[in-house]
Amino acid sequence: MVKKPGNPARGSSTGRPLMVLLDVLGQRWTLRVLWELRNGRVTFRALRSLCDEVSPTLLNARLKTLRDLALVDLDDEGYGLTPKGADLARQFAKLDRWAEDWAKDVLR
Amino acid sequence: MVKKPGNPARGSSTGRPLMVLLDVLGQRWTLRVLWELRNGRVTFRALRSLCDEVSPTLLNARLKTLRDLALVDLDDEGYGLTPKGADLARQFAKLDRWAEDWAKDVLR
């Protein structure tokens, strides 16, 4: 089944958008892909390199989902974020700094 | 190996905190657990219910990781977020509203 808000997320009978989002983001590499696209369009193969050579099988699966969800699109420049996707990526950009602080905390 | 900033994340030789965070959050149910703890402490069994009856095996594994990462702790009231964990959860709280808007967009 296509993952989309309105369709039930795994383990949640409601199609509540946040649950669908958490379901999708909670699959390996999804967050990472969004993160690596933050600086503009990249080819499939370049994206693979950025993601430490994920298997193309999986990368393609993720990109398909993200395209269904209107977060990513593909043109002759390669893959890139849609406006909504960029918006989401921006939310995660804040996490980068947060993670640095957090690391200091954890490692003490 | 214990997941911690400083240790390499899966698929990333660097221990860069964000990568570790993405690795951890990109495991099923991790985001959901953080989300369900947003309103205060809950017992293991209650948390399980909130998470649509995830298997206790997995829930326990996730909680262990989140405790290692100082995002969650356990006392006689049950499981709850640490200050850092609450901070992180707050970041994701914004996602709830975002997801609602996004849903309208996707479903058009």
Add this chain to the structure above:
DNA sequence: GAGTATGCTACAGAATGTGTAGCGTCAACG
């Protein structure tokens, strides 16, 4: 037409997640 790049698929083996049953501990009840 050989070389190189693209997006993407196939497939076997490994890792991860799921679902159910139940253990050991404790506190309350009668």
Add this chain to the structure above:
DNA sequence: CGTTGACGCTACACATTCTGTAGCATACTC
């Protein structure tokens, strides 16, 4: 004391998902 019920948590067989490698079909360059 013996039962009942709730707690955190573990065992284990089964299912799904992810990984890694090989390679196809297409297109453009020399």
